[in-house]
Amino acid sequence: MKLSLLAVTIGLGFSLLACSKPQAPTLTKDNQPNNTASVSQQQSPDARYLALVDSYFTDYVKLEPIFATFVGVNDYNAQFGGDLTEDYLKARHELNTRYLAQVKEIGIAQLPADLQLSYALFVYDRQMALVDETFPARFMPISQFHSTVITMVQLGSGESAQPFNTVQDYQNWQQRVAGFIDWLQLAQNRMNEGIASNVVLPRVLVERIIAQLDAMLTKDVTQSVFYAPIKRFPATFSSEEQAALTKSYIDMIGQQLLPALMGLRDYFKHSYLPKSRGSDGWSALPNGKAWYQHLANAHTTTTMPVDEIHQMGLNEVARILAEMDNVREQVGFKGDLKAFFTTLSSEPQYFYREPSGLIEGYMALKTKINQVLPQYFNVMPKADYVVKPVESFREQSAAGASYESPAVDGSRPGVFYINTYNLKAQPKWGMTTLSLHEAAPGHHFQIAIKQELTGVPEFQRFSGYTAFEEGWALYAEYLGIEMGLFSDPYQYFGKLSDEMLRAMRLVVDTGLHAKGWSRGQAIQYMKDNSPMAESDIIAEVERYMAIPGQALSYKVGQLKILSLRSRAEKALGDKFDIKAFHDQILTSGSLPMAVMEQKIDRWIAASQV
Incomplete structure (x- = not known):
């Protein structure tokens, strides 16, 4: 799976003081990908690998500014990103293709055990991301359970990852909202492509989305969740700064954001709902059977x-x-x-x-x-x-x-x-x-x-x-x-x-x-x-x-962890330490099932000595 927001929207890859429209984020300031080829061939394989994956992470957070905010990289808090644009889709493909080719030049056998684990994880990520691209998920960018809309509401409430500590923070959010408003129209364009391709949501889910959007709309701007940061100004703000931000937020929410959300609600109600499908399962979609098998594999990592x-x-x-x-x-x-x-x-x-x-x-x-x-x-x-x-x-x-x-x-x-x-x-x-x-x-x-x-x-x-x-x-x-x-x-x-x-x-x-x-x-x-x-x-x-497919992962993952624990208990006998086993599971990050199994088997072998 891809890098995750690690939030209630986990696993999703999902700006206005009268500022101009923000540009879609670029991979580097000169619109070129990070020059990973500059990593010296004279370095050790360990150093080359670490430099490569660090370079990847730098490029990824530039491409995904909301993700950057969630992981504490605040350089892009004013940017929204363009995850439905053709430029974004091309950049994402090139990012995964380029880094997959370069990491394979290093080769796993040259690395120590801990980096072999990391290497397997990195290669798996890139390969799965490239398979993801072959299915048209962009035609269904919003659901009632997760969406960029829900993420932006949570960020805008001031109780999530978006900081609201300085005047610049408040202005950064306004710029990000401007990008979000553009995204709302782009999402409708993508859903129109989905209608033309018969890739649409089930009708009952569309009805749920409409109800959610209705709940976000309010005639009183000060009752909007997006107004909440104005009610909690830091004590360091001057009265002039508070007054200016209050006015600009009222204008932003009342004149731009809420009308855009109302437009999305009307689109779902009048344009999309009549074209939604009466079927409930993914197999009813074009190539849906293969798509679902891929999703099952991706979520269970099996x-x-x-x-x-x-x-x-x-x-x-x-x-x-x-x-x-x-x-x-x-x-x-x-x-x-x-x-x-x-x-x-x-x-x-x-x-x-x-x-x-x-x-x-x-x-x-x-x-x-x-x-x-x-x-x-x-x-x-x-x-x-x-x-x-x-x-x-x-x-x-x-x-x-x-x-x-x-x-x-x-x-x-x-x-x-x-x-x-x-x-x-x-x-x-x-x-x-x-x-x-x-x-x-x-x-x-x-x-x-x-x-x-x-x-x-x-x-x-x-x-x-x-x-x-x-x-x-x-x-x-x-x-x-x-x-x-x-x-x-x-x-x-x-x-x-x-x-x-x-x-x-x-x-x-x-x-x-x-x-x-x-x-x-x-x-x-x-x-x-x-x-x-x-x-x-x-x-x-x-x-x-x-x-x-997401709901399949719980039992599949639990049964695998239990089977690995049973394997370790049988192999180690009195040497088995439950605390040490939990250390092994938790201290390398989130792992695909096969990679986790490799790690536990290595630990068992080392503990038997």
Whole structure:
């Protein structure tokens, strides 16, 4: 997969004081790619490799200015980027082609073990990126689950990666917004190309996007999320600076940004919706079957056929159902498993009455989990995390929870987002496993530790593979058993319920996109096999429709990490150290499954000596 934003929009590659339109970012100031050929052939292979990948990272952040902001490179905070332009697509292709050819000139055999790992990661990235280009994802640049629009709302709120500490910061954001407004029109042009090519979104997803855009529109500019930084001026700003910025932001939001978003909403409502498709799966698109297999491979970082993944899911669903029934018997419930599901998903004692209670409950869990983490980890993140509710504009279609990485410079903690829109979708018995997954030691540990790594190339700190990241988070849920956090059978049922969700994803995602399942069929399957709230199930199924293949990565990644741990335990016996194993998993960044396996096998061999 490509370099990632490491945020709630993880894995996506996705400016106005009356300033002129910003230019699309160039690879260097003279519009030429960085001259990697200047790396001396007289250098050692190690030095040549490190110089090459550092040069790549420098070129990449110039091409992707929003990504640069997320990883703490603030040189491009006024630029938006042109990820849908022909110039951008050409530059991206040349970037990957050029660096792939140059890294192969060095050769992996000349490098030490740690750089061989990095080399394999770099080559995999470039090769997958070039395959990505063969499919027309640019024709569907917006979905209800992730999009540049959502990213810009989060940045513009002042509570994400975009800094709002100086007057220049505020002006930088205005310039970036100007680029975003241009992008909104370009996105419509690309979607028109999609209409002409029969590459369009399912109708129900378009309806969700329209509702999201409606929620962003407001007649009172001061109530817009984009106005929020004006309400939180730094104390160092003079009254004159505050007045000038307030006026320019009101003009920008009211006269330019909100009309542009309204134009996008009207486009979706009147032009795109009538052309959207009634089918739900990716296989209905031109070359959709091959496209979906590629997406499944990319997200799982395997070559597993989708039929094999589907069967794996069916097997896991059957196993977990049996364990759930054991819990039902353990707590003395007299009805069958389906009645147990109904009770757990409906009776008031299993839910909070107020959103504030739910958030406070997760903060208490944070304290409890933090007390036992040192027994299982040598390496822990320096950055903390906070718990926040999902923003109101996206709460109706957002997942139940998500995680956003801390600022790379340590100025902002990670965020564990909880969707408080429907408290009946947030049962108390599911809180322990959800916290383990999204926060510590799940996403927060893996992503924050990766950002804090030293002695590895920059691209390696910020690359992202869904199978590794989600596989680790699901492994973190499993680890909760050993940590003694599931002594309450209801909390253990919550762990099984979340594991069931990931198993059902294998069945439903492949069912939708490879086996002709309808949205309704997918929803019914999840109702029949879990106690999830219907609103949560609908949001999940529509998420799979929007980002096919991503949901496959959780179980595939978890099962691989568990199999590698089992292999190490058998090989090392009394020498096996759980802390050392976790160090191996977490201290090289996010890895494709095959590369991770190579690393663990080397560690096992070295530990046997």
